[in-house]
Amino acid sequence: MQRSTGTVPAGTTASDQISREELQLATRNHGMPLEALRFSVTPLGLHYVLIHYDIPVVDPAAWRLEVDGSVDRELSLSLDDLRRRPTVTRTVVMECAGNGRARLSPRPISQPWLLEAVGNAVWTGTPLRPLLEEAGISDRAVEVVFTGLDRGVEGGIEQRYQRSLPVEEALGDDPLLAWAMNGEPIAPQHGYPLRLLVPGWYGMASVKWLGRITAVHLPFDGYQNVMAYRYRQDPGEVGEPVSRIVPRSLMAPPGIPDFLSRRRLLPMEPCRLEGRAWSGWGPVTLVEVSSDGGRGWTAAELEPPDAPYSWQHWSLEWTPPAPGDYELCCRATDATGRTQPTDPQWNLGGYADNQVQRVEVTVGEGESG
Amino acid sequence: MQRSTGTVPAGTTASDQISREELQLATRNHGMPLEALRFSVTPLGLHYVLIHYDIPVVDPAAWRLEVDGSVDRELSLSLDDLRRRPTVTRTVVMECAGNGRARLSPRPISQPWLLEAVGNAVWTGTPLRPLLEEAGISDRAVEVVFTGLDRGVEGGIEQRYQRSLPVEEALGDDPLLAWAMNGEPIAPQHGYPLRLLVPGWYGMASVKWLGRITAVHLPFDGYQNVMAYRYRQDPGEVGEPVSRIVPRSLMAPPGIPDFLSRRRLLPMEPCRLEGRAWSGWGPVTLVEVSSDGGRGWTAAELEPPDAPYSWQHWSLEWTPPAPGDYELCCRATDATGRTQPTDPQWNLGGYADNQVQRVEVTVGEGESG
Numbered sequence: 001m002q003r004s005t006g007t008v009p010a011g012t013t014a015s016d017q018i019s020r021e022e023l024q025l026a027t028r029n030h031g032m033p034l035e036a037l038r039f040s041v042t043p044l045g046l047h048y049v050l051i052h053y054d055i056p057v058v059d060p061a062a063w064r065l066e067v068d069g070s071v072d073r074e075l076s077l078s079l080d081d082l083r084r085r086p087t088v089t090r091t092v093v094m095e096c097a098g099n100g101r102a103r104l105s106p107r108p109i110s111q112p113w114l115l116e117a118v119g120n121a122v123w124t125g126t127p128l129r130p131l132l133e134e135a136g137i138s139d140r141a142v143e144v145v146f147t148g149l150d151r152g153v154e155g156g157i158e159q160r161y162q163r164s165l166p167v168e169e170a171l172g173d174d175p176l177l178a179w180a181m182n183g184e185p186i187a188p189q190h191g192y193p194l195r196l197l198v199p200g201w202y203g204m205a206s207v208k209w210l211g212r213i214t215a216v217h218l219p220f221d222g223y224q225n226v227m228a229y230r231y232r233q234d235p236g237e238v239g240e241p242v243s244r245i246v247p248r249s250l251m252a253p254p255g256i257p258d259f260l261s262r263r264r265l266l267p268m269e270p271c272r273l274e275g276r277a278w279s280g281w282g283p284v285t286l287v288e289v290s291s292d293g294g295r296g297w298t299a300a301e302l303e304p305p306d307a308p309y310s311w312q313h314w315s316l317e318w319t320p321p322a323p324g325d326y327e328l329c330c331r332a333t334d335a336t337g338r339t340q341p342t343d344p345q346w347n348l349g350g351y352a353d354n355q356v357q358r359v360e361v362t363v364g365e366g367e368s369g
Numbered sequence: 370m371q372r373s374t375g376t377v378p379a380g381t382t383a384s385d386q387i388s389r390e391e392l393q394l395a396t397r398n399h400g401m402p403l404e405a406l407r408f409s410v411t412p413l414g415l416h417y418v419l420i421h422y423d424i425p426v427v428d429p430a431a432w433r434l435e436v437d438g439s440v441d442r443e444l445s446l447s448l449d450d451l452r453r454r455p456t457v458t459r460t461v462v463m464e465c466a467g468n469g470r471a472r473l474s475p476r477p478i479s480q481p482w483l484l485e486a487v488g489n490a491v492w493t494g495t496p497l498r499p500l501l502e503e504a505g506i507s508d509r510a511v512e513v514v515f516t517g518l519d520r521g522v523e524g525g526i527e528q529r530y531q532r533s534l535p536v537e538e539a540l541g542d543d544p545l546l547a548w549a550m551n552g553e554p555i556a557p558q559h560g561y562p563l564r565l566l567v568p569g570w571y572g573m574a575s576v577k578w579l580g581r582i583t584a585v586h587l588p589f590d591g592y593q594n595v596m597a598y599r600y601r602q603d604p605g606e607v608g609e610p611v612s613r614i615v616p617r618s619l620m621a622p623p624g625i626p627d628f629l630s631r632r633r634l635l636p637m638e639p640c641r642l643e644g645r646a647w648s649g650w651g652p653v654t655l656v657e658v659s660s661d662g663g664r665g666w667t668a669a670e671l672e673p674p675d676a677p678y679s680w681q682h683w684s685l686e687w688t689p690p691a692p693g694d695y696e697l698c699c700r701a702t703d704a705t706g707r708t709q710p711t712d713p714q715w716n717l718g719g720y721a722d723n724q725v726q727r728v729e730v731t732v733g734e735g736e737s738g
Binding site: 015016017018019020021022023024025026027028029030031033035036038039043044045046047049051052053054055057102109110112113114116151152153154155158187188189190253256257258259260261262265 | 384385386387388389390391392393394395396397398399400402404405407408412413414415416418420421422423424426471478479481482483485520521522523524527556557558559622625626627628629630631634
C-alpha cells in the first residue's frame with residue numbers, strides 16, 4: 001500500500017520535515033504522552049484533542065439542542081432537560097482517524113500525529129435513540145446529521161463542523177449525548193456543554209459542541225462526510241467512508257527517555273512491558289510482542305475490557321538477552337480476526353494507519369541504580 | 370539580535386521545516402490554543418505543559434517531601450502534613466521560557482513552541498518560606514535545590530529534573546508548594562502530587578513532582594541551571610540565568626480560521642480585539658495594538674490584574690477601513706518600562722523571545738451572516 005515518493009499526490013509531501021502549517025496544528029491540538037497508557041482511565045488534559053476550527057465559548061444558559069428535519073415533532077432541549085432524562089455512564093476509548101499520519105510517506109498534510117491521538121475516558125450522558133424516537137424520526141430518514149457550534153473554512157468551504165451517521169447507527173444501542181467526562185462537565189476543548197459520543201468509531205463521528213440533530217431523506221453531502229474522512233488513493237475517487245476503529249495496541253515506552261531523541265534507556269534486568277489495546281469492531285483477543293522488530297512474536301497477558309468499548313491492558317515480562325539496541329513492537333488482533341499489519345496502510349487522508357508501533361530501546365551494561 | 374543564517378550554531382537549524390525530533394516533542398507537550406485567551410482562568414487541559422522526561426506515576430500514600438542539606442532539622446513530610454499547614458490560593462500566569470522559539474531563525478532545536486506556551490491557573494498550597502524557616506536553613510546556604518521525581522537523559526547526562534533558586538528568592542513572599550490547580554488535585558502532567566510554584570518566573574523554576582528540597586553552600590551546578598536555561602550567544606559563554614518572565618501580550622485571533630493555514634477571516638464590520646498581557650517584573654501598564662504590522666499603534670483598554678501575578682485582560686474595538694489583508698499586532702509595557710520589541714531576541718536556547726505577535730487576517734466584502 002505504501003506509495004513510492006516518485007509520485008507525490010496533491011495534499012501530501014515526500015519531505016521528512018514538518019511544515020509550518022503542520023506545526024501550527026501540532027501546537028494547538030495534542031496527543032496523549034504514551035507513558036499515560038499506564039492510567040486505566042486517561043486523566044483530564046491527557047486525552048487527545050483535535051479541533052478543526054476554534055474552541056467556541058458557549059453560554060450554557062442560552063444553549064439549546066435542536067432536533068429537526070424529518071421528524072414528527074421538533075424538539076428544543078436545555079441542558080437541564082437532557083440531564084432529567086435516563087443517564088448512563090460508559091468507559092470508551094477514542095482515537096483520531098488520523099492517528100499515525102505523520103509516519104506515512106508521502107505524508108498527507110494535516111494534523112501530524114505520530115501515535116498518541118488516543119484516550120480512554122468515562123463519559124456520562126443520555127442515550128440518543130430514545131430521543132430520536134421521541135421526536136418521531138421518519139421511516140424515510142436515511143441519515144442523521146449532527147451539527148457543532150464551531151465554525152471555520154476547510155477545503156475552501158465555510159462551514160460549521162457537521163457529520164452524519166447512517167440512521168441504523170444513530171438508532172443503535174451505543175450513541176450517547178454526553179455532558180460529563182471523567183465525572184466533570186465536559187471541558188471546553190472536548191465539546192462543552194454537549195458532545196455526541198459514538199463508541200467504536202473514530203473521533204470524527206463524536207461531534208463536539210453539539211447544537212443540532214437533523215434527520216435527512218438523502219445521504220448528507222457535507223464536507224466532513226464527502227470530502228474528508230474517506231479512504232481514497234486518488235483525489236478523483238469517491239472512496240469508502242471512515243467509520244469504526246481498526247485494532248491497535250500501544251506500549252508505554254519502558255525505561256527512561258533521552259529528552260530530545262526520546263530514545264529509551266533500560267538497565268540490564270527483567271522489565272515488564274505494558275500497554276493498552278483496542279478495536280471498534282470487537283474485543284481484542286490477542287496481543288503479541290516482538291523484541292526484534294517484528295520477526296519473532298510472543299503472546300502477552302491480556303485483560304478483558306472493563307466495558308464493551310474500553311481499551312484493554314496487556315503486559316509481558318521481557319528479559320533482555322544482552323546489552324545492546326532492540327526494536328520493541330506490539331500488535332493486536334480482535335474477535336473479528338482484524339489485526340495490525342507490519343507495513344503502512346497508505347491513503348490520501350492518512351486515515352486508520354494501524355501499522356505496528358516500534359519502540360527503539362538501548363539496554364545498558366548495568367542494572368538499575 | 371537576529372543571526373544571519375550564514376553561521377548556524379550547533380544545536381540550531383536554518384531550516385523552516387521542523388525535524389522529526391522536534392515533532393516528537395510537539396506531539397507530547399502542548400500549548401494553549403490562543404482562543405482560550407478568552408477564559409480568565411485557563412481551564413484544565415488547556416494550560417500549557419512541558420515535560421522534559423516522562424510523567425511519573427506517583428503513589429500519594431508512599432510519597433514524602435524531604436527537606437535536607439544545610440538545615441538544622443531535616444524534615445520528611447506527607448501530603449497530609451503539608452495540607453495541615455497554612456494554605457493560600459493564588460492566580461498565577463505561567464509561561465515556558467522557550468515560548469516563541471519556533472519563530473526564531475536559526476531555530477534552536479528543542480520543543481518548537483510558536484506562541485501558545487502559557488496558562489493562567491489558580492494554585493493552592495502552602496508558602497515555602499515558613500517551611501524553610503522551620504527546618505532552620507543555615508546562614509551559609511546560598512541556594513535551595515528542588516528535585517523532581519522525573520528522570521531522564523539530557524545533554525548526555527542522566528538526571529532527575531533539578532533546579533535551584535537563590536536563597537533570597539526561596540525565602541521571598543511568593544514561592545508556594547502547591548497541591549491543587551483550579552481547585553482540583555494537580556493533574557499528573559502538571560506535577561501531582563506536589564509542585565513548586567515560583568510566581569513571576571518562567572515555568573522551568575516551578576519544579577513538578579517535587580520530592581526533595583536541599584539547601585546548599587555553593588551555587589548549584591546541575592544541568593538545568595548551568596547548561597540549559599541561560600542566555601548565551603555562543604556555547605562557550607557562561608551567560609546569565611533565565612529567571613523572570615519578560616512582558617508579553619497575546620491576542621485571541623479574531624474571526625474564524627482556515628483549518629490548515631489558520632489564517633483568520635473577518636466580516637467587514639467593527640470587531641472587538643481582545644487578549645491578555647503579563648510580565649514577571651511588575652504589572653503591565655500599557656497594551657498597544659497595531660493593524661498595520663507595527664507601524665502605527667493605539668492604546669487598548671487594559672484591566673488591572675486580579676492578583677499580583679495573574680495576567681491582565683485588554684481589548685480594543687477595531688473597525689477595518691476596507692476589505693483586504695491586515696497584520697494585527699499587540700505589545701505590552703510593564704511598570705518597570707520593559708516592553709516587547711518588534712524584532713526577535715535571539716539566543717542559543719531560544720529563551721524569552723518576546724517579539725510582538727503577528728496575526729494575519731483577511732477582511733471580506735460582506736458583513737457577518
